[in-house]
């Protein structure tokens with residue numbers, strides 16, 4: 001089939017390359033000519049495992065192309081996927097829909113009668129119906145995505161489920177054709193009306209965020225009582241109904257999705273006269289974990305961080321990503337810098353992005369360099385290489401051996417045995 005993908009950010013670039021991998025002819029469209037030129041040359045402008053190989057292979061074969069022209073896209077595709085961003089609005093918790101609205105308006109203008117426009121962006125419930133009512137000459141479907149950064153290709157080619165929000169049999173037939181290889185390999189398909197399809201996405205992210213904040217709230221209780229949240233999480237996770245995943249306590253969730261999605265969902269619920277106030281508490285618990293790290297840093301530095309040399313391991317919002325959007329690591333770093341600490345950050349992939357967004361922080365070229373002369377070390381993004389750090393060797397580099405494990409992945413006993421003052425969120429100090 002001939003498909004177009006409108007918006008070639010994180011989601012769109014991945015979707016376009018994966019659709020080419022499924023055997024379709026794909027045209028990606030973006031208003032940013034630099035992005036289009038990079039992608040057309042086979043270069044992915046962000047860090048995502050496997051995606052560069054797919055992009056290079058399919059742009060070289062010509063099966064995947066990129067353009068800035070909506071007109072060209074409209075003439076090219078049978079099905080048009082809209083993958084533009086829905087950031088948080090500047091003036092409220094709600095989602096900013098201007099890119100979605102303008103992409104649908106442009107495609108509706110150029111595409112012929114009956115063209116199928118498929119929304120993939122995360123939107124407030126009610127958006128698909130509003131667009132369908134506005135653009136009556138085209139057909140609209142909603143097909144949310146559930147990909148995780150770092151696993152984007154895997155999650156697109158082998159998703160847990162496909163959700164098809166459809167208004168007609170024809171839309172369903174076309175989407176089933178698009179995804180035939182994915183469906184053929186056993187992926188469950190859930191067909192739904194527009195509001196349900198939109199809600200599946202926001203509900204899934206709200207549930208994941210709630211799970212993380214639940215365990216982080218338990219970490220607070222553990223801190224107040226001397227309990228160990230990692231043991232607690234393991235024990236409750238043995239119950240299949242609860243499950244072990246997304247129960248890692250720490251400095252909390254960040255990124256371009258969970259924080260903004262729960263805010264937008266609570267905001268939309270208010271508009272609908274339904275209370276999702278608990279999501280505001282989920283958000284508040286999450287932010288309190290950042291406060292806790294700042295507080296621990298102060299405590300370990302004798303009451304104030306002014307003049308202290310603090311090494312921060314991690315800048316990305318999670319490992320296997322160079323994404324720093326709403327990153328807990330950088331939020332904590334910036335706050336300590338404001339309090340007068342001399343903060344040096346190291347991250348394996350996110351240094352360029354971090355430098356641009358937080359030019360006042362110091363940056364090191366390696367974890368070792370960051371640690372050199374530090375009065376305190378904060379472990380805030382759980383890259384596997386940080387787990388490999390040898391506590392003995394690290395001790396020889398720092399000025400004072402004090403570390404806060406904000407992600408719960410370091411072995412406290414080993415660090416303590418090597419002479420470190422070791423603190424972790426929700427866990428008693430070892431020894």
Ligand code: UGA
Pocket residue numbers: 122145146147148149150205208212245246247248249250251252253254255256257258317318
């Ligand atoms: C999230 C969802 O997991 C995807 O299913 C969804 O498609 C995506 O948002 C989206 O809406 O596009 P992502 O933001 O890539 O994916 O990251 P996650 O792996 O969900 O991690 C989110 C944050 O939670 C990270 O900061 C991570 O460090 C934190 N986290 C995760 C914890 O603090 N504890 C955990 O146990 C798990």
